[in-house]
Amino acid sequence: MCGIVGYVGKRNATPLLINGLKRLEYRGYDSAGVAVRQADALVVRKSVGRLAVLEQKLAEHPVTGTLGVGHTRWATHGEPNEVNSHPHTDCTGRIAVVHNGIIENYQELRAELTAQGHKFRSQTDTEVIPHLIEAELAAGAPTPEEAIRRALRRAKGAYALGILFHDQPHTLYAARHGSPLIVGVGRDEHFIASDVPAIVDQVQRVIYLDDGEVVILRADGVSLSRLDGTAVEAKIQPVTIAAEAVEKAGFETFMLKEIHEQPRILRQLLARHGWQSGTVALPDFALGAPYFRKLNRVMIVACGSAYHTGMYGKLLLENVTSLAVETDLASEFRYRDPKIDPGTLIIAVSQSGETADTLASIRMAKSWGCKILAICNVPGSTVARESDAVFFTEAGPEIGVAATKSFTAQLMAFALLAFFIGRARGELAETQAQELLTDLQTIPDAIHYVLDRKDEIRTVADKHHDGPSSLYLGRRFNYPTALEGALKNKEISYQHAEGYAAGEMKHGPIALINEYLPVICICTRTRDEVYAKMISNIKEVEARHGRIIALATDGDATIAQLAEDILWVPPTRDEFSPMVNVVTLQLLAYYAAQARGTDIDKPRNLAKSVTVE
Ligand code: F6R
Numbered sequence: 001m002c003g004i005v006g007y008v009g010k011r012n013a014t015p016l017l018i019n020g021l022k023r024l025e026y027r028g029y030d031s032a033g034v035a036v037r038q039a040d041a042l043v044v045r046k047s048v049g050r051l052a053v054l055e056q057k058l059a060e061h062p063v064t065g066t067l068g069v070g071h072t073r074w075a076t077h078g079e080p081n082e083v084n085s086h087p088h089t090d091c092t093g094r095i096a097v098v099h100n101g102i103i104e105n106y107q108e109l110r111a112e113l114t115a116q117g118h119k120f121r122s123q124t125d126t127e128v129i130p131h132l133i134e135a136e137l138a139a140g141a142p143t144p145e146e147a148i149r150r151a152l153r154r155a156k157g158a159y160a161l162g163i164l165f166h167d168q169p170h171t172l173y174a175a176r177h178g179s180p181l182i183v184g185v186g187r188d189e190h191f192i193a194s195d196v197p198a199i200v201d202q203v204q205r206v207i208y209l210d211d212g213e214v215v216i217l218r219a220d221g222v223s224l225s226r227l228d229g230t231a232v233e234a235k236i237q238p239v240t241i242a243a244e245a246v247e248k249a250g251f252e253t254f255m256l257k258e259i260h261e262q263p264r265i266l267r268q269l270l271a272r273h274g275w276q277s278g279t280v281a282l283p284d285f286a287l288g289a290p291y292f293r294k295l296n297r298v299m300i301v302a303c304g305s306a307y308h309t310g311m312y313g314k315l316l317l318e319n320v321t322s323l324a325v326e327t328d329l330a331s332e333f334r335y336r337d338p339k340i341d342p343g344t345l346i347i348a349v350s351q352s353g354e355t356a357d358t359l360a361s362i363r364m365a366k367s368w369g370c371k372i373l374a375i376c377n378v379p380g381s382t383v384a385r386e387s388d389a390v391f392f393t394e395a396g397p398e399i400g401v402a403a404t405k406s407f408t409a410q411l412m413a414f415a416l417l418a419f420f421i422g423r424a425r426g427e428l429a430e431t432q433a434q435e436l437l438t439d440l441q442t443i444p445d446a447i448h449y450v451l452d453r454k455d456e457i458r459t460v461a462d463k464h465h466d467g468p469s470s471l472y473l474g475r476r477f478n479y480p481t482a483l484e485g486a487l488k489n490k491e492i493s494y495q496h497a498e499g500y501a502a503g504e505m506k507h508g509p510i511a512l513i514n515e516y517l518p519v520i521c522i523c524t525r526t527r528d529e530v531y532a533k534m535i536s537n538i539k540e541v542e543a544r545h546g547r548i549i550a551l552a553t554d555g556d557a558t559i560a561q562l563a564e565d566i567l568w569v570p571p572t573r574d575e576f577s578p579m580v581n582v583v584t585l586q587l588l589a590y591y592a593a594q595a596r597g598t599d600i601d602k603p604r605n606l607a608k609s610v611t612v613e
Contacts, residue, residue, distance in 0.1 A: 001607040002086070002100035003027045003072040004181065005198050006162040008172040009189025009219045014063055017070030020191070020198040021051055023246060026254065026399040027194065028607030029072030030080035034058070035087040035096035035164055036068035042096045042166045046085040066219075067172060069162035069192075071098035074607045077106070078123030087164075088127040090134035091119050094166040097133075099126040100194060101158035101179035102612050109154065129161065148173055148214060149227050158356065158612065162192050172217040176209040179611045180354045180382060183207040183215060183222055185236055190217040195609070196239055196380070197246045197397050207234050208380040240379060245396045254601045255400030255492070259586050260451060262408050263444035265395045266579065269409060270441060272394070273416045278430050279423035280416050280437065286389035287345075287373060289424035295345050299338065299370075300327040301361040302349035303610065305403035305487060306410060309375075310349050311480040312578055313414035319575065320422035320436075330357035331613070334364055342369035347417075350374065351398060351406035352609040353381020360613070362386055375413045377406050391417055400601045401608045402491050404586050407484065408447075411579045415440055439573040446580040449570045454587050460549060460565045461591030464518040470495060471512060471546075472585070473502040473537060474522035475530040481522055481578040485585030492603050493593035502537040515545040520588070522551045522581055523559055528574035538562050551581050 003024030007013040017034050032054045033046035043063045047053040051072070071086035078084040087096040103109070106125035109132060114120065118131045132151035133144070141147035144165050152159070158178030165171070174181060174192045184191030184203035191199045192215075196206060207222065209215060213232055215224050224232040251257035273280045298317060300310035310327040317325045328336070330348075334357060340346075346365040350358045353376045362372050362383065374387035377395050384390045393409035419436060422428025450457075464470070470489060474482030479501045486499035500509055502521070513519065519541045525531035535558060541548055542562055550563035553571050560566060567584050569577070593600050 001027055001074045001609055001611045003029060003194045003198065004069070004098050004100055004160055004162050004192060006069040006098070006172050006174065006192035006217075007189065008067050008170065008217050009186065010066055011189065012064050013066055013068030014058060016202065017068050018051065018055060018058070019201070020193055021070045021072050023198045023200070024072055024194060025051065025602060026401060026608050027072065027074070028401060028602065029074050031073045031075070031082070031085040032071060033073075033085045033087055034063070034068055034070040036063045036065040037164060037166065037169055038063050038065040040166065042089070042093060042164055044087055044089065044096060046082045048080055048082055048085065067164060067169060069096065069098045069164055069172070076102060076612055077125045084122045084124050086126060088122060088124065088130055090130040092134070095130040095133050096164045097126065097130045098162045099129060100160045100611060103128055103155050103159065104157035105155065125157075129155065133163070144168055144173060145214065145216060148175060149229060152177070152214070153227055160194060170218050173214070174209070174217065175214045177211045178356075180609070181209050182380070183209065183217065185222070188219050190219070190222055192217065196241060197399070200239055200241055200246060201243045204239050205236050206239055206380070207236055208385070237380070241397055246399060253400065255402055255404060255590060258398055258400050258405045259583065259590065261396070261405050262583060263447045263451070265405050265409050266412050266447070267444040268394060269412050269416070270444070275434065275437060279433065280419045282391070282416075282420050285391070287371060291371065292421045292424040295323060295343065297344040298323050298325040298347060299333075299340060299344055299365070300325065300347045300349065301330040301333045301358060303330050303355050303357055305407050305484055306349040306351060308480040308484040308487070309407060309410035309414060310347070311483070312411055312477060313347065313349070313418070315477055316414055316418040316575060317421065320418050320428045321425055322427055323421070330355065330361040334360045340365060340368050340370060344370050346370050346372045348372055348374045348383055348387060349410055350383045351377045351403055351410075353378040353383035354609045354611050355383070356611055356613045359383060359386070375410055375417070377409065401603055401606050402488055407582060408579050412443070415576065436575070440576055442572065443576055443579050446570045446572050447583050450580060450583045450587070453568065457567055457584060457587040458591040460567060461588050462595050463565070464547070464549065465493065465495070465592040465595040467516060467518060468496060469512075470497045470518040470520060471509065472497060472499040472520045472522070473505065474499075475502045475534050476528065477574055477578050478522040478524070478581060481581045481585065484582055485520060485522070485589070488586055488589035489592060491606060492589055492598060492600050493596050494598055494604070495592060495596070502534055505537055505540060510540065510544065513541055513544040513546040515547070517546050518549055519546040520549045520551070520585070521563070524551055524553045524569055524572065524577045524581055525556070526553070526571055526574050551584055
């Protein structure tokens with residue numbers, strides 16, 4: 001979703017804005033722009049498409065100044081064109097605004113401002129903000145800051161804003177409500193940004209803004225206040241990610257790098273949450289065993305890939321506890337009437353910690369008195385801050401738009417959490433927990449094994465990449481894996497792909513099968529009782545001449561007779577096999593996308609952090 005960078009200091013803002021925007025490219029965008037205060041005016045440059053187009057424009061028509069804002073836009077209101085790109089200005093061009101979020105009452109505000117004589121140029125919701133500020137100044141607001149406060153008290157919806165005034169040469173204004181925004185604290189300079197990676201090479205300290213805060217930034221300091229004008233003390237925190245974490249480290253794409261990081265990340269998680277006092281250790285965890293003993297129900301909410309890990313989490317929690325567990329899409333959950341009481345734990349899963357629907361679900365459940373446990377990758381994110389306890393997946397910044405390392409880290413988090421809760425409730429015997437943990441330790445090596453065979457996966461992807469569609473089948477623990485494999489494929493290769501519970505085939509999708517359709521069947525086994533059922537499902541595909549690509553456990557002779565192509569994985573306990581199987585499917589999608597020539601790290605239409613509903 002939209003990315004924001006702002007700068008005030010002593011250096012030339014323009015290259016710093018572009019540098020920051022490049023580091024936010026992973027969020028997804030379709031146009032970009034900057035406003036820089038040059039001489040006495042705010043100079044705006046915008047362009048459609050990749051940042052390189054904007055850079056070219058700035059090379060042809062340079063703009064220099066020590067105060068500026070930049071923006072990458074992911075279109076919501078109005079098509080991606082130059083007029084709709086940010087920054088937006090007021091009638092006179094003296095106020096420039098960049099925005100991430102949606103102003104929900106913009107039509108009403110726009111009508112009112114138009115009636116007052118304001119001239120609008122774009123179709124965006126954002127444009128009402130500079131005009132509202134302009135109107136508040138004209139109506140007598142004593143300072144720009146007060147005009148911003150008055151304007152924002154009228155705006156409904158979500159926003160992260162960077163604001164410049166032509167007559168405030170040394171001041172950058174910002175505000176946040178519902179969309180992420182941080183302040184970067186440097187020496188004699190300050191930044192704003194949507195995300196830490198944007199400025200990680202420039203500052204070592206940040207302030208995570210809270211909803212309803214307005215901030216004034218100058219080269220020598222920042223001051224925070226709330227919308228009602230009360231001062232807020234700034235909590236400056238060290239940046240915890242290294243600048244190298246947002247580099248490709250020799251890989252051709254971030255996604256490939258992130259796929260290869262998975263064994264290390266899972267090993268780290270296992271080391272951090274090792275065996276301690278008869279259970280897995282959850283250091284610094286704010287919900288203790290007494291809370292879990294009283295619990296009667298768990299509701300997992302998430303979106304996209306995180307929802308798939310939530311489906312897995314449900315199966316595992318059901319396996320090792322007596323809890324009733326349900327998983328729902330946050331975008332659906334927030335509009336349900338799920339009869340939830342304070343005895344229900346909400347587990348919110350989110351890589352970014354900024355997903356609008358997941359956040360809305362958390363807030364709704366909090367109002368019912370529920371405790372919130374987040375599984376989250378980004379420290380300082382809104383989900384992390386608004387939850388009662390956080391299991392950090394510690395996968396480092398994920399730059400590729402398609403979730404990979406955050407996905408397997410979430411699966412691992414669910415496994416460790418399930419053991420912890422099972423032990424806390426006395427429902428998982430110590431010996432059984434230890435045995436499970438011992439098997440879990442084998443996962444990083446098993447993933448290495450898959451990574452070492454990536455050339456075989458590439459060969460299969462090359463063979464099947466050009467069809468119009470593919471089907472992914474799995475059962476039980478690997479039903480979410482099938483959904484995730486299909487999602488990866490459609491996201492980055494743009495090939496239609498459908499994930500299905502293999503047992504549901506007969507109820508409809510079997511009609512799709514013909515001699516052209518690749519059917520990816522996840523059929524790994526150690527002692528899983530659904531293995532035999534999966535074999536029957538594969539036979540049904542074979543009988544209709546589907547092209548079977550099987551994910552199978554090394555040495556499985558039954559599968560060898562059924563499948564056209566086989567992607568082998570090492571023997572892994574069934575409960576944990578998704579962590580290994582999904583890596584095969586990530587690579588399968590990756591090489592298919594490569595063969596189809598797509599922009600793998602920045603697939604079309606997608607945003608990394610979905611901060612609007
Ligand atoms: C898919 C993907 C998305 C996210 C979803 C939720 O590869 O990345 O489906 O999983 O948008 O995002 P988070 O986890 O940030 O809440």
